[in-house]
Amino acid sequence: MSNYLTYRRARVAKAWNLTNEIVLCHGGDLIPVPGGADQVFRFVPDTEYRYLADHDEPGCLVAFDPKTGWVEFRPPVLEAERVWEGRPPFDWSDAIRPMTEFDAWLTDRASRPIANLGSRMPLIAAAPELTASVRERLMQARRPKDDVELARMRAAVAATVAGFRRASEYIEPGVTERQIQIELECEFFRHGGDRPGYNTIVGTGTNAAVLHFTPGKRVVGESDLVLIDAGAEIEGYTADVTRTYFASGKPNGFRGDLYNAVLSAQKTAVEKCKPGKEFRELHLETARDMSASLVELDILTGDVDNLVERDAHALFFPHGLGHLVGLGVRDASGYLPGRKRSTRFGLAALRIDLPLDVGYIVTVEPGLYFIPALLTDETRREQYRDAINWSRVDGLLDIGGVRIEDNLLITPDGHENLTAAIPK
Numbered sequence: 001m002s003n004y005l006t007y008r009r010a011r012v013a014k015a016w017n018l019t020n021e022i023v024l025c026h027g028g029d030l031i032p033v034p035g036g037a038d039q040v041f042r043f044v045p046d047t048e049y050r051y052l053a054d055h056d057e058p059g060c061l062v063a064f065d066p067k068t069g070w071v072e073f074r075p076p077v078l079e080a081e082r083v084w085e086g087r088p089p090f091d092w093s094d095a096i097r098p099m100t101e102f103d104a105w106l107t108d109r110a111s112r113p114i115a116n117l118g119s120r121m122p123l124i125a126a127a128p129e130l131t132a133s134v135r136e137r138l139m140q141a142r143r144p145k146d147d148v149e150l151a152r153m154r155a156a157v158a159a160t161v162a163g164f165r166r167a168s169e170y171i172e173p174g175v176t177e178r179q180i181q182i183e184l185e186c187e188f189f190r191h192g193g194d195r196p197g198y199n200t201i202v203g204t205g206t207n208a209a210v211l212h213f214t215p216g217k218r219v220v221g222e223s224d225l226v227l228i229d230a231g232a233e234i235e236g237y238t239a240d241v242t243r244t245y246f247a248s249g250k251p252n253g254f255r256g257d258l259y260n261a262v263l264s265a266q267k268t269a270v271e272k273c274k275p276g277k278e279f280r281e282l283h284l285e286t287a288r289d290m291s292a293s294l295v296e297l298d299i300l301t302g303d304v305d306n307l308v309e310r311d312a313h314a315l316f317f318p319h320g321l322g323h324l325v326g327l328g329v330r331d332a333s334g335y336l337p338g339r340k341r342s343t344r345f346g347l348a349a350l351r352i353d354l355p356l357d358v359g360y361i362v363t364v365e366p367g368l369y370f371i372p373a374l375l376t377d378e379t380r381r382e383q384y385r386d387a388i389n390w391s392r393v394d395g396l397l398d399i400g401g402v403r404i405e406d407n408l409l410i411t412p413d414g415h416e417n418l419t420a421a422i423p424k
């Protein structure tokens with residue numbers, strides 16, 4: 001086993017600090033496509049498993065006993081898999097045992113409490129509270145990236161930079177969302193990307209207001225905004241970047257004002273990222289910042305603090321400011337123990353509630369959108385009757401939206417913007 005994995009597991013075991021309990025972490029199984037077509041969905045291992053095993057083979061299990069250490073159980077590679085998929089055989093060792101030995105391993109440890117992580121095994125009688133506490137400690141241990149993770153992340157970022165460079169050159173009125181996606185993803189692959197780390201978003205015109213839009217046949221118009229949210233993945237690590245472009249190449253009218261409001265708020269938020277900064281506070285500060293711009297633009301009316309307390313900003317900024325990224329597009333995001341997800345409209349979508357710390361990689365991605373699904377809702381219009389200039393909003397329902405997203409590595413002095421090479 002590689003040195004870094006030995007080190008990583010030792011660090012996790014120390015964080016768990018177990019004496020008698022055992023931990024199981026299954027990576028998940030292949031899922032057949034229904035209909036007997038002899039196909040399976042692309043296998044994506046559970047990230048807890050991937051972190052502890054560092055490979056993406058299906059059907060495997062990592063087990064930890066504080067008294068005997070780590071062992072991985074794998075199904076043997078079948079002849080048919082070697083013939084049809086070219087899967088290489090591997091050598092058994094003390095650290096990697098056939099799955100057929102797992103039952104005996106577990107029977108030897110009967111009556112000891114079990115934490116059941118990863119892709120949960122339904123037949124295992126696990127201890128729910130132990131599982132939750134072991135999972136939380138693993139999450140915390142995963143958050144600061146180690147050197148191997150950081151190297152992969154930098155490689156993923158480099159491929160992502162190349163993709164955005166090509167896309168930004170390619171965009172012009174007359175091309176389709178799909179064509180932009182093809183150019184972008186081609187460059188990801190050409191620069192070492194294994195695949196896009198998540199479904200590429202290309203939203204043009206009104207589609208730029210759909211937060212997770214799937215690119216289609218729509219043709220880019222002269223005055224359109226073009227929003228791209230995408231990242232290349234390398235060895236399980238993905239970047240997560242958003243840029244918004246003007247189809248014509250230059251800002252036009254209100255779209256330009258909206259862009260500047262988001263850009264200014266994004267730069268301010270980025271500057272504040274450093275160890276100890278509470279992300280929830282940063283989210284609310286950025287909401288106030290963008291609300292002040294919306295007041296200036298005569299979209300919102302009233303006192304900025306009051307508008308944000310009433311969640312009026314969330315009609316235009318309905319998502320969280322960011323999340324952790326790396327091993328998968330959400331990496332070890334989540335809330336510190338004891339912190340509960342708010343039910344407030346303006347906070348419920350926040351994916352992390354924790355202080356930033358050295359080694360974390362976090363996205364900072366404010367956005368402002370004109371989303372008809374929110375802005376034509378009669379209940380919300382009544383609720384925010386006095387806070388929003390509705391007649392002005394009604395004239396802007398087709399302009400789409402702007403999001404700008406970078407990936408920051410938190411350093412002892414502040415941060416390094418990993419994706420700064422992508423112009424904004």
Ligand SMILES: [Mn+2]
Nearest residue numbers: 240363365405
């Ligand atoms: Mn993101």
